[in-house]
Amino acid sequence: MSKDIPYLREIYIAQLAVKRASLLTKKIADEHLQRGISKVDKSPVTVGDFGAQAVVINSILKNFPGDEIVGEEDSRLIKSQHLETSILKEISWVQEKDSKANEQLGKIETAEQLCDAVDKGNSEGGRSGRIWALDPIDGTKGFIRGDQYAVCLALIVDGVVQVGVIGCPNLPHDLREKDSKIGGIYTAIRGHGSYFQDLSDDVTYPFNSKNRMKLHNEYDISQSRVVEGVEKGHSSHELQALIKTKLGITQPSVNLDSQVKYCAVAHGDAEIYLRLPINVNYREKIWDHASGWLLVHESGGKVTDMYGNDLDFGHGRTLDSQGVIAATSTVHPKIIKVIKEIVGEHGEELQKYCG
Missing domain, CATH: 3.40.190.80 (D-Maltodextrin-Binding Protein; domain 2)
Structure with a gap:
């Protein structure tokens, strides 16, 4: 893909961050199911939400410190329920597993860094400037029952969505195929198409555009x-x-x-x-x-x-x-x-x- 396409750096960092958050949340969800915890227990969601929000926001602001983020969470619940240790444990795990991206994404190592990152998702949005919209776990009930959920990140510039990245750890590559491989990252760049890649593949830079997606406009x-x-x-x-x-x-x-x-x-x-x-x-x-x-x-x-x-x-x-x-x-x-x-x-x- 041409290096002249805008937002290539933003796409790369967004893909790396979404992949890291997807790995983190999938580990938490899988362990939750393996332990047989009651499906009404929301603690895995709490740890996963805050952990994913922290690693994504930390990644964005390391690379684009002047940007704003619209996120769902703030750190009040972390502090009131003393969740810092549990969340940091999961973040440390994913930073070690995904260590090759640490140089690009940075690391969170303290409770102060964790809470500070989560609280940076406080933008009110609007029509001017660079604003990222983040949903660290979209589909809470799907996440809890080991079904579908997504890590969603978009860059909005002056009110217009320019970049979108969604990580889907449990989504089959082909819903029509019974034994399809699961797990993917879905990426879109305004004016330059949308693309799929396997969640387990390395994210490349400049952006890898080999798997362009097209929907079925020929269908009635x-x-x-x-x-x-x-x-x-x-x-x-x-x-x-x-x-x-x-x-x-x-x-x-x-x-x-x-x-x-x-x-x-x-x-x-x-x-x-x-x-x-x-x-x-x-x-x-x-x-x-x-x-x-x-x-x-x-x-x-x-x-x-x-x-x-x-x-x-x-x-x-x-x-x-x-x-x-x-x-x-x-x-x-x-x-x-x-x-x-x-x-x-x-x-x-x-x-x-x-x-």
């Missing part, structure tokens, strides 16, 4: 497969079922946690991702969509709110819109048309389908 509705969330508390499955019926979709849906749904669409494993609100007042967080939005966009698809409006990542920490529809460019307009037929041009009937 009859060939299209839908991905949607596992948890009914995250999106309106009732409204989504009605939309699928009206569209005449016959392919069985695939239920996945987290932004891996965007990865499935971008990689051509599905053609439609539906996320309809369960509350008319709910607004999505930018860290839940920025990376995935760019992946699908750069794979040739389209992502909007439920009325077909562009998503605005410069509004702040949230999107000022309702719902998210990601799909191939072929079927996206048809989905929006059906949604408006059901809930009204501006959502006049949406409340009927919200809890």
